[in-house]
Amino acid sequence: MVDLWHCQGMARVSDHRTHPAAAPTPARQGTIRDANLALLYRLIVDAPAPVSRAALAAVTGMTRATASALADALLAADLVQEVSPPPATGAGRPAAGLVPSSSGPVGLGLEINVDYLAASVVDLAGRVRGTLTAHGDQRGRRPAEVLGDLAELAAQAREAADAPDPVVAGTAVAVPGLVEASRGRIRRAPNLRWEDMDIAHELRGLLPDASFDPIVGNEADFAALAEAHASREHAALTDFLYVSGEIGVGAGIVLGSELFRGARGWAGEIGHVTVEPGGASCRCGARGCLETVAGLEALRRTGPEAAANPLGRAVAGAVNLLDLPAVVLGGVYARPEFAAALLRGVEQTLAEHVVSARWAPVAVHTSQLGETAAARGAAVAVVRRIHADPAGWLEVLTEA
Missing domain, CATH: 1.10.10.10 (Winged helix-like DNA-binding domain superfamily/Winged helix DNA-binding domain)
Incomplete structure (x- = not known):
């Protein structure tokens, strides 16, 4: 489970895969x-x-x-x-x-992407009760302007939700970049041109029911969490690599139906794997990153056929390293104009570059969740925290 809870009076439960084990404490009646x-x-x-x-x-x-x-x-x-x-x-x-409960508290998930903002409301059963998207280029805008628009979209999504006056249990925000989730801080979001920003602090007071700090996480991680949650109802994917194509390229790693975030929460930066040494300059400062040849701008410029091979090679490296049985292509990679060509090309490249492909071919899927996957996954993260710690929510109700 992602380490995502900043609620007043709420005990934080850390992911054992990403944090050292806490010292054991004696069990009390409570x-x-x-x-x-x-x-x-x-x-x-x-x-x-x-x-x-x-x-x-x-x-x-x-x-x-x-x-x-x-x-x-x-x-x-x-x-x-x-x-x-x-x-x-x-x-x-x-x-x-x-x-x-269908009338109980809900999770509010938000996303800041380079060319759109999104909001999603998810109830305790994991049902999406409403989504909204506002398209527009966020590059070059002042963070305060973007966050103001995001807060307005959040209020609209809550009002439009298919639920009677929902109580927002928490809010999670997905952003494209390196996020220090435990502090709610963006370390670097090169495509937004944001650095070292305490986004949780900036959003506090702007969001509905903001009695606690919002959760902040990477957009590909949250999209992967949404895919894992949705897959329980059909494909039952439990171990996979989710690759999110947007202006940038990110990935979420799911092992045993839970996110693997790495020692500092920064796993999955596949967009900055070098696929063309000495290639085009990337916004991160390096050259030849996957993002420069397989991001949305490159797809529009050269077409999905040209992007499929470097994308497949980068994905093959992750599959070889982690022994993953499946890959899910999401974000713009799932758009009709790109999906078929990318699916074929990535499958072919994985067959050539994954060392175990001869005995265990890697399944490649196209996400069906659309562009609001990250916002949906952010809302799911809030709901899953209530599932894991209902006593904490009862404590919040007592203190309210």
Whole structure:
């Protein structure tokens, strides 16, 4: 799970893949209750059908009284709702089931990209309740202007959401660049020409329900998280490389359905892998980066056929290094005018350059999520944090 929670009174749960292990602490009664509450909530969220209190008690080994009390706490916080039981098929009266609440808190995801802004609202069941996109070149604009427009789009997305006056549990913002997520700071976003900017601080007070700092993350990471979440319903991708083509090129690495972010959270900068030594200058300051031959401007200039080979070679390097079975092409790479040619070219290049391709061909998919994938993934990150720590949300409600 991405380390994404800056809420007042909310315990932060770090990703064990990216942070050193915390010192063990003795279990207290409250700690045990919180852990049991999270366990029950995950079972309800992940269940393919509504699950009863009795079933929760049986699966977890809790007493029925304990499971019922915890379920009631989730109901009171509007994190779950009861649904009518299915028709009886045998002796006994069927029990009502529990599902994630459709009227509970929502995650608000935002994206700042080079040529558009996007907003997405996602509910506790992972359903997208509304999306908005505002196209326009953000390069050369003052950050304050961009963030003001983003805040306005966020308010519009909340008002337009297919949910009655949703409570925004948190906001996450996707940006194209190096992000220090633990501090909400952009270290470098070369295509926006932003450096060392505390975007969380700048946005505080501009966003709805801004009683806590917004979460900030890389756009390709959030888009990969959206793809992982969506894939549970169809392709069931659990390990893959998501490659996001825009003006820049980024990647998100998903292992075991969770993001792998690297030691400092900067994994996935595939756009700045050198594919043409001595090639064209890149906005990052280097030469011959993948971005210079496979970014949107290059695609428009030379066509997808010319971009497919260097893109495939860069992707092959990542696949060889990480032993990934699948690749998802997203962003502009999924547009109809580019997708077919890029898919063919990347598949061919992977067959030639992935050392294990003879025995285990790499599956290449085109994303179906569209240009709002990163905003959707940002909203999913907020929702997943509630799933992981419902007791934290209850604490927020108590303090409100």
